Amino acid sequence: MDMNAKKKLGLKEKYALMTRNLGWETTYEPMDKVFPQMDYEGIRIHDWDKWEDPFRLTMDAYWKYQAEKEKKLYAIIDAYAQNNGHLNVTDARYINALKIFLSAVPSLEYNAHRGFARLGREMRGVGPQVACQMQAIDEIRHAQTQIHSLSNYNKFYNGFHDWKHMNDRVWYLSVPKSFFEDACTCGPFEFIIAIGFSFEYVLTNLVFMPFISGAAYNGDLGAMTFGFSAQSDEARHMTLGLEVIKFMLEQDPANLPIIQRWIDKWTWRGVRLLTIVAMLMDYMLPKRVMSWKEAWEVYFEENGMALFNDLARYGIKVPDCAALIKKEKDHISHQAWNAFYTAGMITNFHTWLPSEDEMNWLSSKYPDSFDKYYRPRFEYYRQREKEGKRFYNKTLPMLCQVCQIPMLFTEGDDPTLISYRQIEHKGDKYHFCSDHCQHIFEHEPEKYVEAWLPAHQIYQGNCFAEGADPTAPGFDPLKSVLDYWHLDFGRDNLDFEGSEDQKNFAAWRQQATTN
Amino acid sequence: MQIDLRTVSIKPLRHTFDHVARRLGADKPASRYQEGTFDVQPSDNLQYRPTWDPEHELYDPARTQVVMKDWYAFKDPRQYYYGTYTMARARQQEAAEASFDFVETRGLAATLPPDLSRRALDVLVPLRHVAYGANLNNTAMCAYGYGTAITQPCMYQAMDQLGIAQYLTRIGLLLADASELEAGKSRWVGDGRWQGLRRYVENTLVLKDWFELFVAQNLVLDGLLFPLVYDQFIDKRVANEGGAPVSMVCAFMPDWFAETSRWVDASIKTAAAESPQNAQLLADWTSAWLLRATDALEPVATLALGEDAGPVFETVVDAFKARAGKLGLPL
Numbered sequence A: 001m002d003m004n005a006k007k008k009l010g011l012k013e014k015y016a017l018m019t020r021n022l023g024w025e026t027t028y029e030p031m032d033k034v035f036p037q038m039d040y041e042g043i044r045i046h047d048w049d050k051w052e053d054p055f056r057l058t059m060d061a062y063w064k065y066q067a068e069k070e071k072k073l074y075a076i077i078d079a080y081a082q083n084n085g086h087l088n089v090t091d092a093r094y095i096n097a098l099k100i101f102l103s104a105v106p107s108l109e110y111n112a113h114r115g116f117a118r119l120g121r122e123m124r125g126v127g128p129q130v131a132c133q134m135q136a137i138d139e140i141r142h143a144q145t146q147i148h149s150l151s152n153y154n155k156f157y158n159g160f161h162d163w164k165h166m167n168d169r170v171w172y173l174s175v176p177k178s179f180f181e182d183a184c185t186c187g188p189f190e191f192i193i194a195i196g197f198s199f200e201y202v203l204t205n206l207v208f209m210p211f212i213s214g215a216a217y218n219g220d221l222g223a224m225t226f227g228f229s230a231q232s233d234e235a236r237h238m239t240l241g242l243e244v245i246k247f248m249l250e251q252d253p254a255n256l257p258i259i260q261r262w263i264d265k266w267t268w269r270g271v272r273l274l275t276i277v278a279m280l281m282d283y284m285l286p287k288r289v290m291s292w293k294e295a296w297e298v299y300f301e302e303n304g305m306a307l308f309n310d311l312a313r314y315g316i317k318v319p320d321c322a323a324l325i326k327k328e329k330d331h332i333s334h335q336a337w338n339a340f341y342t343a344g345m346i347t348n349f350h351t352w353l354p355s356e357d358e359m360n361w362l363s364s365k366y367p368d369s370f371d372k373y374y375r376p377r378f379e380y381y382r383q384r385e386k387e388g389k390r391f392y393n394k395t396l397p398m399l400c401q402v403c404q405i406p407m408l409f410t411e412g413d414d415p416t417l418i419s420y421r422q423i424e425h426k427g428d429k430y431h432f433c434s435d436h437c438q439h440i441f442e443h444e445p446e447k448y449v450e451a452w453l454p455a456h457q458i459y460q461g462n463c464f465a466e467g468a469d470p471t472a473p474g475f476d477p478l479k480s481v482l483d484y485w486h487l488d489f490g491r492d493n494l495d496f497e498g499s500e501d502q503k504n505f506a507a508w509r510q511q512a513t514t515n
Numbered sequence B: 001m002q003i004d005l006r007t008v009s010i011k012p013l014r015h016t017f018d019h020v021a022r023r024l025g026a027d028k029p030a031s032r033y034q035e036g037t038f039d040v041q042p043s044d045n046l047q048y049r050p051t052w053d054p055e056h057e058l059y060d061p062a063r064t065q066v067v068m069k070d071w072y073a074f075k076d077p078r079q080y081y082y083g084t085y086t087m088a089r090a091r092q093q094e095a096a097e098a099s100f101d102f103v104e105t106r107g108l109a110a111t112l113p114p115d116l117s118r119r120a121l122d123v124l125v126p127l128r129h130v131a132y133g134a135n136l137n138n139t140a141m142c143a144y145g146y147g148t149a150i151t152q153p154c155m156y157q158a159m160d161q162l163g164i165a166q167y168l169t170r171i172g173l174l175l176a177d178a179s180e181l182e183a184g185k186s187r188w189v190g191d192g193r194w195q196g197l198r199r200y201v202e203n204t205l206v207l208k209d210w211f212e213l214f215v216a217q218n219l220v221l222d223g224l225l226f227p228l229v230y231d232q233f234i235d236k237r238v239a240n241e242g243g244a245p246v247s248m249v250c251a252f253m254p255d256w257f258a259e260t261s262r263w264v265d266a267s268i269k270t271a272a273a274e275s276p277q278n279a280q281l282l283a284d285w286t287s288a289w290l291l292r293a294t295d296a297l298e299p300v301a302t303l304a305l306g307e308d309a310g311p312v313f314e315t316v317v318d319a320f321k322a323r324a325g326k327l328g329l330p331l
């Protein structure tokens, strides 16, 4: 056969043969039974062939590119560990941001991995199946590279040592946990709007920017490297998120209101989750990249709006919550740090008060709010510290039934009034941090009554150490809860000032910089 | 600010994470496979019921009848985490690429005896769809299985099967052209000789018990199909009849089968050794699917091997039964 006589295939044609042409209409089993999750959310897809592949990557190319990236990444991780790169960070306080990262993020990536595996199986078209499968395997990469990069920190610093156990139990970690488990328990179309669109596309820059740039600014080559390495996968994930939403909107006009509701819900869920990132940027990076407020303005108010404008032709509107978020951007990082500082006894990381310089930076970045509402609080706490009366909150906070964040946010128009909503459902009272969380609950109460709220569980006695007897004389409930969390009192928690981390870092750095 | 650090040796406070240390029995250095695998799946205080399966929790060991005291008893003998997995496959794809290149640049496809080329296409091209079914099935095992120790390699297996479907596609394009892929698909959908196998694949696509799916797909179907097609047909028959180039471009598949069988075997062995109930269950599944797989593959064996099909296929089935016996399955 003359090779040259063969019809030359275009890239698109060839990729179609490598993917969608592999599928067929089943007849021994009905297609609806092979893909049983396609209908129940009410999304209508008429023609899966209209799917445009957001990227064309065959497995051989995938293996090749990804292996290259892995080789480079692990070479850097190894060198970083070998050279005690951790002693290069600006200030040991920075390491506390990594403790939050490890306790929260690999589990999110892992949930994304399993969620995209489900979609990789359940989507009815081969094109989206393959794209979701690739994201599924990428996401386990992210979980593992994070664990492996931070493994070295665990060897030298406290708070990292039982991240997975803590992720399933510790109070504040139920915020990210419930976010992703919420998405994973959704139908396939909502999942992909939640994670593929709202999270990856609209909000991902707000997560990456502080971590990667923050790591770079603060001398953490290790974390910076896995961040950059993951971002090249992220580019693929973002195009998938966008393609999915366009595909769904183009398939049937009846999909629009369903999708709009999901966008509203998941933008709000995502923004609530980012509160901790806001705090990290403004309070935990010794060397600041930019303020949370600035990041929000660039990445959401400018870039995010451009995206929504692009989707306007389908009838998609900017989520209602954007108005409230605009008002909250002056406040949430301060409110969150205030909450964690006062909860410093029950955290797996250290807390501290911002220095005078840092407070001045905050004043300059938040001229309308910091000096008026937050500086006085921190000065008051400082005064108490000086008097030897460091303030710790000894009770458990009331949590929002949906986002699971303590009631720490204030009304959009009154930063002195806690925002608090309450409704009754089947004879029980439920509390919310906002109208938006309340609306999410009202739409699916049967789902959100299932929430595992740490504060409630503790008060119900479900979070004591194994074998503990709460009726025994001298039973110390707080200590027992910390034991249940595997939190090492005095080493993982309390102030940075005077901590083992602080002392070790200073001693090791001195050892490494003097002769 | 980059400060100059002298290389000093500082004593670590601990060697690994506590959950890993608990599994190792002590705080000692752990491998990347262990740290990237042990307990990584959320397991406690799960929030909300899945809307797609309200009978179960999000991660629920009860999605299979196999019962394990500890789902992290499964070990991948290859110790694959994402990094080692992709690096291993990158090396293999490089070798495969070299083979395709070798055959293509020398125009070796054109030197094949036409009837041999025809027979190779008849057998290999419809197998694209079998590999795609295996891709979906392993993706399902990852999605619905329990514990990273076993779900993680299922995801790798899924992507491998997609890779195999794509290599088979390239072989079709190399030996013929795109119309051959369409013709192969028509045979897959309509030709009587493929219907048994298609029925088998479609039946597995609706299996609800993910461990039974593991048995039906990774142990039984692949356990017969790969030795039959790649060892007996391609590497022995086709290669001997002047089809060495075909055997070259197929090399990924038998190598892959030999490697992944180590993992499949280890997983079955672990589950069977856990309890006599598990062993019985796995044996029952294996027997039932073996019967169906033999029926389904017989016409494919005939298509490939003509009148020798009977005895050759019998050796394949016997070898499979011996393998199952070694894994602790009383068939």
Ligand SMILES: [Fe+2]
Pocket (backbone or CB within 6 Å): A109, A112, A138, A139, A142, A230
């Ligand atoms: Fe990720």
Ligand SMILES: [Fe+2]
Pocket (backbone or CB within 6 Å): A272, A400, A401, A402, A403, A404, A405, A432, A433, A434, A437
């Ligand atoms: Fe809330």
